[in-house]
Amino acid sequence: MKVGIFSEKIMNLYREGSFSFDAIKLDGVEDERITEMNSLIVGSLKNDVVEKCAKLEDIFIPFTGRNGFDENFINERGINIHSTSIHAKFVAERALSLGLSLLGRIVEYDQKLREGRWSRRNFDDRTSWDSMFNKRVGIFGYGEIGKCIANLVAPFNCEVRALSRSTKENVINTSSLTELVESSDIIFICVPLTDETRGVIDKSILDLMRDKILINIARGSIVNEEDLFNSLKEKSLLGYGSDVWFNYPDRESDEAMPSRFPIQNERVVMTPHCGGFAIGAERMRYLDTLRQVEEVFLQN
Numbered sequence: 001m002k003v004g005i006f007s008e009k010i011m012n013l014y015r016e017g018s019f020s021f022d023a024i025k026l027d028g029v030e031d032e033r034i035t036e037m038n039s040l041i042v043g044s045l046k047n048d049v050v051e052k053c054a055k056l057e058d059i060f061i062p063f064t065g066r067n068g069f070d071e072n073f074i075n076e077r078g079i080n081i082h083s084t085s086i087h088a089k090f091v092a093e094r095a096l097s098l099g100l101s102l103l104g105r106i107v108e109y110d111q112k113l114r115e116g117r118w119s120r121r122n123f124d125d126r127t128s129w130d131s132m133f134n135k136r137v138g139i140f141g142y143g144e145i146g147k148c149i150a151n152l153v154a155p156f157n158c159e160v161r162a163l164s165r166s167t168k169e170n171v172i173n174t175s176s177l178t179e180l181v182e183s184s185d186i187i188f189i190c191v192p193l194t195d196e197t198r199g200v201i202d203k204s205i206l207d208l209m210r211d212k213i214l215i216n217i218a219r220g221s222i223v224n225e226e227d228l229f230n231s232l233k234e235k236s237l238l239g240y241g242s243d244v245w246f247n248y249p250d251r252e253s254d255e256a257m258p259s260r261f262p263i264q265n266e267r268v269v270m271t272p273h274c275g276g277f278a279i280g281a282e283r284m285r286y287l288d289t290l291r292q293v294e295e296v297f298l299q300n
């Protein structure tokens with residue numbers, strides 16, 4: 001089995017380890033040796049590249065999301081896709097911290113203090129913060145991350161609801177997105193981005209979120225950007241916490257987001273898609289991916 005690795009960091013971990021399979025470092029998808037590979041460790045691939053790789057049997061993604069691939073196209077060719085969720089607890093922690101910071105108005109208070117304004121003097125119902133305790137939590141997509149969020153909010157005595165393809169234990173199961181949203185105070189988006197989920201959080205759903213908080217650690221495009229923009233502008237949605245984006249800057253640049261997303265909105269708390277990058281998490285993901293390659297190699 002020939003394994004192609006694009007990432008220098010993963011290649012270094014491969015060299016440091018004692019794996020049974022042979023791996024080579026590829027210089028990008030243009031590298032002609034890619035056509036000889038049976039396996040690739042890669043985050044995304046266009047169909048024309050997959051087509052070139054006639055010997056490809058397995059793709060290993062060093063994170064969870066599979067939206068960098070056309071899964072139908074890949075499945076039709078009998079190629080297996082593997083991904084890792086070993087970092088789910090970190091992404092869940094990021095989701096919770098976005099929720100806590102919106103409820104607790106951390107960013108707003110911090111900004112006011114930096115402007116020299118001690119706004120605690122004016123505390124009233126409008127300026128005081130809300131607590132996570134006893135909140136009704138809705139988890140849209142109850143995979144590894146969703147489960148971790150449910151565990152993290154347990155000490156807050158939250159009532160947890162989930163919307164998932166199958167019935168889940170220890171949570172209240174809901175049967176539609178409408179039911180989940182209507183019966184929750186804070187909603188966590190944890191579903192993968194697919195044709196089915198793209199834009200599913202649209203005006204009709206956001207309209208049900210009056211005075212509720214929405215957290216997205218899955219993929220930006222699960223939410224309709226324009227509808228979100230309007231919901232925040234009309235102050236319908238109480239807050240949006242996001243680690244994931246509609247557009248991303250060029251890989252190499254630190255430019256601001258190429259998005260009309262309301263960055264200057266006090267009801268928004270955001271981080272630059274780093275949920276899976278807690279200290280040590282990247283190494284964990286890469287090692288788990290190499291372990292998965294080894295497992296497939298030993299099975300063959």
Ligand SMILES: O=C(O)C(=O)CO
Nearest residue numbers: 063064065091275276
């Ligand atoms: O694992 C993933 O797909 C992530 O986006 C982590 O944040």
